Amino acid sequence: MMEAHPPVRDSAYAVETYDEAYYRSVLRNERYRSHRWRLKWVDYCLDPRPGERIVDLGCGPGLLAKHLASRGAIVHGVDLSPLAVEFARRHNAAYPNCTFAVADASCCRHLPDCSFDKACSVDVTEHCGYETMCGIFAEAHRLLKPGGLYFIYTPNPRHWIEVCRRHHFILKPFPGHTGLRNAEVIIDALRKTGFEIVRHIRPPSMIPVVQWLEKLWSLQPLLPELGVYRIVLLAAKRGG
Template identity: 30%
Template sequence: METQRTGVPPRLASCARMPEWMRHFGHPTGLLGALAGHLMALKNRKRSLSVLTLVDPRPGERILEVGFGPGLDIRRVSRAAAFVAGVDPSPVMLRQAQRRNASAIRAGKVELAPGDVRSLPFADGAFDKAFSINSAQFWPEPFLAVQELRRVLRPQGQLVLAVQPRSVGADARTSRETAEELAALLAANAFEAVTSTLKPAGRVPIACAVATKPAAPGKG
């Protein structure tokens, strides 16, 4: 499957089309956004734990999450990894995540920042792994976002993207097509060992794509 270098691939775009009351899950703002963050914290545990088996955080690793929401996955990953950074465009989510990770932030194990995935505030090759759960469908320019994620990964670093479609009528087929689009997006950015998979989650599985940044020139 080919992917677009501009705009949002069709299936990802459909995943982002939610009922009006659900728009705060994409970019939480104000009181409703704060409530959406608390709801995500309550409801998304199983999905997160399932996707994090693909991330597989390990001691010594530096890991980036894009779209950290209420900050629970940051906390989960920071228990295993050496350092975890996160970027989210929502000030509401930033405040919630900072409260949940206050001790790890003070200890220098976690760094959270407001920001856009298309312009990450990190050096080239800063991370061993990066991941995003239910955020990619809201990226206005997914190709540029993945290009930027590739930049901040070290050679042979791993990227995991996961989306559980929430559009009206979404089903297992929607998830399969979404996983294929995510994989195509990674392949279009010259990632290697690209795979797509579905994680069980009731009627609408979680669409996942995993890939590796190529080794540096001259390396094995």
């Protein structure tokens, strides 16, 4: 069943809310298991290669861009927050193949059509409203060459951690995650934008003990989504 699309605080909220302390905390994640888990799926799905042009839509302080650039890709990151872009430029100063611009990810007027091989939006869609998300998808479609790949990684609102947050049980909701959506909604929006789904992966958490519990849940017909930690999608622009 498709979910409704209630109005949520959108991109401007992130610009106003995420300060220097927030971006510093994000960059500290580079040392943690959660970041390595994220990059595992980036490498598996997007498979960044030397010389490929990749656009990072919603780049934040540049953690993912750094990883892509270290693989030899030519990376361009965009973010609506000037502060995020400032952090991204500093964090990637050692990579001349990595550039950034302050821009709305749904309207990158400085970039020409069909100018990238691949695109990504990692931990982005949960921060924006439905219409903005669709706008980002449309922009990714415009920027990609025919057959180009688009990678999306976002929290699964049906995962047990997100369920606990939503009901204020032990955990509190993350204030920035105002646009959590089920995979069906994201897939439907991608298809309407002109993409076809190449991969839909349902990974568990990155902690082995928790993975065991989540695998048990996945065997129950009424509880399978409780064990799906993230929504991982790879889409291809039609026409390639």
